[in-house]
Amino acid sequence: KAGVTQTPRYLIKTRGQQVTLSCSPISGHRSVSWYQQTPGQGLQFLFEYFSETQRNKGNFPGRFSGRQFSNSRSEMNVSTLELGDSALYLCASSLVEPSTDTQYFGPGTRLTVL
Amino acid sequence: EDQVTQSPEALRLQEGESSSLNCSYTVSGLRGLFWYRQDPGKGPEFLFTLYSAGEEKEKERLKATLTKKESFLHITAPKPEDSATYLCAVQRGSNYKLTFGKGTLLTVNP
Numbered sequence: 001k002a003g004v005t006q007t008p009r010y011l012i013k014t015r016g017q018q019v020t021l022s023c024s025p026i027s028g029h030r031s032v033s034w035y036q037q038t039p040g041q042g043l044q045f046l047f048e049y050f051s052e053t054q055r056n057k058g059n060f061p062g063r064f065s066g067r068q069f070s071n072s073r074s075e076m077n078v079s080t081l082e083l084g085d086s087a088l089y090l091c092a093s094s095l096v097e098p099s100t101d102t103q104y105f106g107p108g109t110r111l112t113v114l
Numbered sequence: 115e116d117q118v119t120q121s122p123e124a125l126r127l128q129e130g131e132s133s134s135l136n137c138s139y140t141v142s143g144l145r146g147l148f149w150y151r152q153d154p155g156k157g158p159e160f161l162f163t164l165y166s167a168g169e170e171k172e173k174e175r176l177k178a179t180l181t182k183k184e185s186f187l188h189i190t191a192p193k194p195e196d197s198a199t200y201l202c203a204v205q206r207g208s209n210y211k212l213t214f215g216k217g218t219l220l221t222v223n224p
Contacts, residue, residue, distance in 0.1 A: 004157070031211035033210065043158075043201070056210040090157050103212060105150070105157035 002027065004093050012112045018079040020110045025093030027070050032074040033103060034066060037088040046089075049074055050096075068079030078111075085114045116141040120202050120215035127192055127222050135187040135218045137202030145207040147185050149178050152199045152217070161187075161200075192222045 005024045013019050025032050034046040044059040066076040072093075072096035078085055088110050092103040117140040126134055139147065146165050148157035160164045164180035171178050175196065177188040187200055199219050203212040 031210075033212075035212075041210075042216045044204075045213070048210045058211065069207075092157075102148075102160055102163060104160060105163040107157045110155075 004050060004091055004104055006089075006091050006106040006109050007020045009107065010110045010112075012114065013081050014091075014114050015081055015083060017075060017081050018094030019081060019111060020075055020077050021089055021111075023074045023076075023093075023106060025074070026104060029093035029095055029104075030072050031094045031101070032068055032072065033091045033092045034074070034076050035092065035105075036085075037058070037108070038083055038086075043090070046076065055066075083113050086111060092104060115202055116206060116213040118202055118213055118215035120218050122198075122218060123216065124219040125221070127189075127206070127220070129193055129224050130191050131224055132188070132192070134189070135200055135220070137185040137187070138183060139185070139202075139204045141198065141204045141206055143203045143207040147180055147222055148174075148205065148212060149185070149187055150201040152201055157203045158201055165214070172224045183200055192220075194222045194224050196220065197222045 007022045031050045035043045037043045038084040048056045052068045063079045068074045080087050088108040090108045092105045094101040094103045119138045121136045146163050149161040157180045162178040162190050167182045167195040169180050179186045198219040201217045
């Protein structure tokens with residue numbers, strides 16, 4: 001069974017631009033969570049989606065948003081990019097409930113903001 | 115607020131030299147404690163989930179244990195391919211998110 005896939009793998013943007021990252025969960029998984037990983041803060045939770053609904057959100061500004069489609073694929077968007085948004089963005093999928101099922105991570109999208 | 119502290123930050127071992135990594139946590143209503151392994155440039159790879167104090171799980175050279183305040187990841191006779199960052203995370207009963215520690219960077223020299 002194929003794992004979680006994320007596209008693109010690498011992105012370079014400049015301050016003020018916006019970016020959209022994509023995540024395809026493991027087949028049959030319906031929950032998708034997003035995390036930001038930086039050397040200073042480690043892995044931090046952004047938000048989680050199930051059946052196209054955001055169920056939980058972390059402590060990030062409104063510039064970070066996401067959505068989930070009917071096929072469980074998810075996208076996250078970051079508007080008005082800042083230098084501090086440079087990070088590895090990780091997507092994780094779980095079968096139904098992240099609170100009961102293991103979360104499996106994709107390879108991540110490395111975003112560099114110049 | 116949930117907190118996870120991992121120690122040491124970095125550990126260098128010789129091949130075959132067993133050791134343990136520590137994960138101390140503070141969480142109200144622990145549902146599960148998770149161990150992941152992360153290689154450079156890759157996403158975290160799931161290793162174990164522990165649900166209650168006293169529980170132990172093993173996989174090859176790795177063994178994870180859990181108490182009410184901390185978890186240990188024991189590495190027996192490590193090999194160079196065990197070199198990676200090991201991440202510990204906790205999940206509260208009513209929450210969906212994982213709260214991660216900063217990780218332990220393990221290097222195993224041949």
